[in-house]
Amino acid sequence: MFRTALLRSARQAIRAAPRCQAPIARPVVRSSxxxxxxxxxxxxxxxxxxxxxxxxxxxxxxxxxxMDLLKNFDxxxxxxxxxxxxxxxxxxxxxxxxxxxxxxxxxxxxxIEIPDKEADAIHSVKQAVDYILAQPDAH
Amino acid sequence: MAxxxxxxxxxxxxxxxxxRAVKEKPASTRENFRDFARSEFRQHMELNxxxxxxIEYLLxxxxxxxxxxxxxxxxxxxx
Numbered sequence: 001m002f003r004t005a006l007l008r009s010a011r012q013a014i015r016a017a018p019r020c021q022a023p024i025a026r027p028v029v030r031s032s033x034x035x036x037x038x039x040x041x042x043x044x045x046x047x048x049x050x051x052x053x054x055x056x057x058x059x060x061x062x063x064x065x066x067m068d069l070l071k072n073f074d075x076x077x078x079x080x081x082x083x084x085x086x087x088x089x090x091x092x093x094x095x096x097x098x099x100x101x102x103x104x105x106x107x108x109x110x111x112i113e114i115p116d117k118e119a120d121a122i123h124s125v126k127q128a129v130d131y132i133l134a135q136p137d138a139h
Numbered sequence: 140m141a142x143x144x145x146x147x148x149x150x151x152x153x154x155x156x157x158x159r160a161v162k163e164k165p166a167s168t169r170e171n172f173r174d175f176a177r178s179e180f181r182q183h184m185e186l187n188x189x190x191x192x193x194i195e196y197l198l199x200x201x202x203x204x205x206x207x208x209x210x211x212x213x214x215x216x217x218x
Contacts, residue, residue, distance in 0.1 A: 095184075096143070096147070096151060097151070097154055097177075097180055097181070097184075100151050100154050100155055100158070101158065104155065104158055104159075116148070116151075116152050116155065119155070120143060120148055120151065
C-alpha cells in the first residue's frame, strides 16, 4: 500500500516535472523573442540608410519632398503657384523670416545642416533643389 | 528678395539660432518656444530697416534672451 502510494507520487512528480519546467523555459523563449524584436527596427533603419546612401537622390525626388514640405507650411498663401521654379517671396508670399523657417525645415527633411551664408542664398524651390543635389550627405 | 544688408543677415542668423535652440527643448513644450520666438521677431516686423540703433538694441536683447531661455532649467514658456 505504502509502496503503491510512493510509486504513484513519484510518477506524478515526473509527470509534473515538464509542467514545472515550462514556466522556467518560457522566459528564455520570450527573452529571445524580445531580443529579436529589438533588433528588427535597428536592422530596418540600417537598411534604409544603406539604400538611400547608395541610390542617391534624384532631382524629382528632392523637388517632390520640398514641395510637400511647402504644401504643409501654413504661411504659403497661394499653394496653386507652387512649382519647381517658385520663388519663396515673389510667388509664395513668404517673408525673410518664413524663408528661414522653410530652409530649416529643408535641413531637417534631408538631415543636413546648411551654413548661414548658404542658407541666406536660397530663395526659391529651384535653388533649394540644386543645393540639396550638390550635398553628398543629404538623404 | 533684394540683397540683404549685414544687419538683416544678423537678424536672420539670430532667428535661425533661436529655432535651433527650440529643438533642444522637451518635445511637449517645443511648440510654445517656437511660437514665442516667432512672435518676438514678428512683433518688430514693421520697424524701418534704416533704424539701426533700435535694431541693434533689439539684436543685443534678443541674444541675451536666447542665452537665458537656452538654460535647461527652463522647460516651458507662455505668453
